[in-house]
Amino acid sequence: MASSFAERGWTHPALALTHGLSSDIFPKLFERFFADEIYERWCQEGIEWQLHCVGGPGTGKTTIAALAASHLKTYFWPHGFPVISVFVREEVLTHEVEFLEDFLVAMYQDLGKWEVCKSDGTENDYTEYLQAYSEKPQGVRSRLGLIRRILHRRLQKLKNESRVFLIVDGIDRCSTSLRLLLDEELLSLPKSGVRVMITSRNATYETWIARCEHQDHGDPEEGLEEDIEEDPGEDPGEDLEEDSEEDSSVREGGAGEEGSSIYYIAREPLDVFLTCKECKSVLCFPCFKAGRVCGNRECQGNTQLYEDYDHVDVQLCTSPDVVKEFIAWDLEREHGDLGLGSSARKPPLSALGLSFRNDHLGRAQATVDEIHDRANGHIGLAKARLDLVHAAQSVEEARQYRYQLPSNIVSMYEAAIKAVEAQSPHQRDLGLKVIAAAGRQPNGVSVRRIQELLPTSLAAKLRSGEDILEAAKGFLAATTRSDNPHLAFFHKAFYKFVTQRYNESLQNAISELARDNLPKTDNSYREAPMMGKPEVRFEPGTITKEPAQITPDRLKRTVTLMEKVDEGPSRAYILRQGTRAWRI
Numbered sequence: 001m002a003s004s005f006a007e008r009g010w011t012h013p014a015l016a017l018t019h020g021l022s023s024d025i026f027p028k029l030f031e032r033f034f035a036d037e038i039y040e041r042w043c044q045e046g047i048e049w050q051l052h053c054v055g056g057p058g059t060g061k062t063t064i065a066a067l068a069a070s071h072l073k074t075y076f077w078p079h080g081f082p083v084i085s086v087f088v089r090e091e092v093l094t095h096e097v098e099f100l101e102d103f104l105v106a107m108y109q110d111l112g113k114w115e116v117c118k119s120d121g122t123e124n125d126y127t128e129y130l131q132a133y134s135e136k137p138q139g140v141r142s143r144l145g146l147i148r149r150i151l152h153r154r155l156q157k158l159k160n161e162s163r164v165f166l167i168v169d170g171i172d173r174c175s176t177s178l179r180l181l182l183d184e185e186l187l188s189l190p191k192s193g194v195r196v197m198i199t200s201r202n203a204t205y206e207t208w209i210a211r212c213e214h215q216d217h218g219d220p221e222e223g224l225e226e227d228i229e230e231d232p233g234e235d236p237g238e239d240l241e242e243d244s245e246e247d248s249s250v251r252e253g254g255a256g257e258e259g260s261s262i263y264y265i266a267r268e269p270l271d272v273f274l275t276c277k278e279c280k281s282v283l284c285f286p287c288f289k290a291g292r293v294c295g296n297r298e299c300q301g302n303t304q305l306y307e308d309y310d311h312v313d314v315q316l317c318t319s320p321d322v323v324k325e326f327i328a329w330d331l332e333r334e335h336g337d338l339g340l341g342s343s344a345r346k347p348p349l350s351a352l353g354l355s356f357r358n359d360h361l362g363r364a365q366a367t368v369d370e371i372h373d374r375a376n377g378h379i380g381l382a383k384a385r386l387d388l389v390h391a392a393q394s395v396e397e398a399r400q401y402r403y404q405l406p407s408n409i410v411s412m413y414e415a416a417i418k419a420v421e422a423q424s425p426h427q428r429d430l431g432l433k434v435i436a437a438a439g440r441q442p443n444g445v446s447v448r449r450i451q452e453l454l455p456t457s458l459a460a461k462l463r464s465g466e467d468i469l470e471a472a473k474g475f476l477a478a479t480t481r482s483d484n485p486h487l488a489f490f491h492k493a494f495y496k497f498v499t500q501r502y503n504e505s506l507q508n509a510i511s512e513l514a515r516d517n518l519p520k521t522d523n524s525y526r527e528a529p530m531m532g533k534p535e536v537r538f539e540p541g542t543i544t545k546e547p548a549q550i551t552p553d554r555l556k557r558t559v560t561l562m563e564k565v566d567e568g569p570s571r572a573y574i575l576r577q578g579t580r581a582w583r584i
């Protein structure tokens with residue numbers, strides 16, 4: 001990073017182009033991410049939608065980003081396809097426009113490594129930009145315009161012969177205004193041939209549920225014709241814009257037929273799909289690969305199909321079974337064969353390993369089970385507890401602190417609370433107070449109740465539930481057990497951290513909330529708790545009940561599809577964005 005910017009001087013300290021990968025990555029934790037149809041489709045030609053990987057603190061987002069960069073370089077560098085990764089290493093709350101400028105310069109310079117870019121005719125303009133930078137005759141805003149134009153000219157040159165992959169990790173570390181600026185830049189990139197992957201604690205945009213509407217969906221044979229030209233193995237993106245003459249798969253009883261709605265609702269919601277340009281009906285990729293086109297009689301099969309979305313959300317969470325395998329693997333690769341049957345390459349027994357082997361109570365497996373139970377499916381917490389076990393010399397020492405919140409987890413939470421505190425005074429106050437309010441119940445508190453608990457000065461300024469989630473910086477997950485949305489902590493261990501008052505700022509927020517909500521002597525609070533506090537528009541347009549008349553086409557995700565918070569680990573569901581649980 002330092003050398004690439006050497007000619008220009010100061011670079012925003014939050015920006016990095018690489019992230020070192022740890023040697024202790026358990027392959028199974030991430031292999032399903034790279035084998036999934038969403039990632040595979042995102043890598044293909046002609047894709048313009050962004051891939052958004054969403055997960056709470058410690059779910060491995062940065063590792064996924066670094067692994068994806070490495071994976072893409074392995075497969076696509078030999079074909080001459082550039083891969084650029086940008087890691088936002090810390091909260092960006094100052095010099096935001098400079099961050100954006102450095103981001104664009106980093107992309108431009110990184111692409112300059114490729115032979116085709118060395119003669120793309122942007123050199124003189126870039127020299128002009130560097131001159132503007134060093135002499136500073138113009139402000140950063142005009143320099144931004146200059147570097148943006150040069151970058152897009154370079155990308156246009158690449159567009160016809162290459163795919164450019166851009167990975168941006170930790171975009172949620174940017175302030176709200178920088179996030180909006182970055183979103184604008186990222187949205188303009190796919191048109192210049194760049195496919196974008198981001199990682200974030202919160203999903204940003206709303207998504208819609210779609211289900212395949214073809215009458216032969218699910219039947220591998222039905223609708224297949226002798227003379228279908230498409231090869232199922234071909235990249236479907238190549239032919240998406242072509243008119244299709246295939247019309248013989250249009251049958252009686254196609255999409256939209258009366259009485260068939262229930263059938264469509266029973267179908268799997270789709271993450272990636274095709275939409276008919278004429279009638280907007282949905283076709284899944286398996287149907288497309290089976291040679292089907294739009295099943296609507298009105299379209300007569302003469303239609304164009306396209307992907308009608310600008311991003312796909314993937315919720316990162318790890319299967320509890322894989323977490324358990326990881327714990328056994330990590331213990332045995334560090335301490336030797338403990339009889340846990342993991343796939344690790346096992347060194348000679350360490351002092352702790354010997355102690356476990358000589359233990360007649362079989363506490364090696366018990367240690368795995370306990371770490372697994374307390375981590376509750378969260379890989380970051382499992383690692384933190386494993387670090388404590390690794391430092392122990394005996395079984396007794398390893399199990400000494402198993403009922404306490406380990407100090408390294410407390411430090412991790414303390415550091416994350418600092419990110420809440422680093423926000424603007426309003427967001428800081430809101431973030432700490434909603435965390436304090438959500439901590440009143442282990443399984444979460446309704447949004448309405450949180451609003452009641454907040455001081456009027458904070459509650460009155462809320463425009464949407466997203467304000468709350470953003471201010472809480474990923475510590476809160478939205479879920480529901482009824483029509484009434486609830487907010488809960490992203491993990492039960494954090495509930496312990498909040499309620500046992502480890503953190504002074506949170507302790508103050510809890511005390512202030514309690515003081516503000518003391519019962520009034522005239523009982524006026526109980527009679528008019530919401531006075532002066534407009535109701536939070538938490539999920540605009542959410543269907544909270546089954547609609548009376550079921551529509552056969554695209555249905556918005558309903559809150560009834562959300563899992564309950566008290567079943568297993570809390571996940572960062574954000575109702576208005578409709579992200580889905582996705583096990584890796």
Ligand SMILES: [Zn+2]
Pocket residue numbers: 212213214216217218283284285286287288
């Ligand atoms: Zn289908």
Ligand SMILES: [Zn+2]
Pocket residue numbers: 276277278279280281294295296299303
């Ligand atoms: Zn159609």
